[in-house]
């Protein structure tokens with residue numbers, strides 16, 4: 610597949626503070642890629658640099674094979690950018706369409722925004738979620754090839770979120786490429802192909818969810834048992850054991866081995882459930898967050 614976004618050794622400093630130290634990444638056509646990182650990691654800065662909204666100190670960026678930003682082929686949804694408060698939904702959609710020689714139809718954009726009932730409503734009177742949906746429709750006005758979304762679902766209710774992610778998948782099947790920042794990790798899991806994790810000014814991890822799981826795989830066993838804690842702490846591959854009365858939480862990097870070891874004790878183990886790390890847990894591990902580690 611064709612490379613759509615290519616970033617090499619990008620650096621950015623604000624007031625002598627290094628925000629992006631060395632960012633390298635590549636995104637292929639048709640990929641949905643999430644850019645993750647803790648608050649202040651530099652995600653928005655990276656997007657702004659990619660979109661040439663702020664200058665970079667150093668490095669190379671190519672989008673759609675060009676150093677020049679092909680604005681007609683790029684869709685952008687940043688945070689809180691709807692400022693034309695005294696404009697109606699209809700007026701703003703038509704205005705955005707007029708910027709592009711090849712725009713999506715008004716009806717299509719209205720359906721994407723899901724604001725059929727609010728065509729004559731001023732932007733000032735829309736809810737936070739409705740504004741985000743409208744912004745999403747605006748960023749698709751020119752039928753772009755590459756779409757940058759910064760925290761797109763903030764403020765959207767469940768129905769709008771679901772609809773939003775369905776639209777993204779549909780657009781992907783039409784060959785569109787996405788780079789998305791979000792703190793809602795769980796909802797990314799079913800949509801995103803690849804995750805980039807920004808930490809200390811560089812991409813600390815780039816790969817699929819499976820690769821992320823293999824990278825720092827921890828599996829949690831939960832059960833109730835009358836057996837003594839010391840029995841579980843000594844089993845091979847066990848990282849941590851926590852118990853409250855008979856309720857146990859055991860974490861391991863070797864789930865298959867642990868199951869084998871537990872077999873002789875199964876008559877005394879009830880309500881067993883086995884869970885892989887969630888994307889949240891894995892993310893916190895990579896970014897050096899406070900992973901909820903329980904000590905032996």
Ligand SMILES: Nc1ncnc2c1ncn2[C@@H]1O[C@H](COP(=O)(O)OP(=O)(O)OP(=O)(O)O)[C@@H](O)[C@H]1O
Pocket residue numbers: 623624628646647648649650651652653654655
């Ligand atoms: N215009 C600016 N001038 C100076 N410092 C800035 C500017 N914009 C951002 N920063 C700083 O750069 C760092 C990265 O900010 P950025 O907004 O890129 O982080 P982020 O990963 O998008 O965070 P969040 O998840 O909170 O949105 C922060 O420490 C921020 O204070």
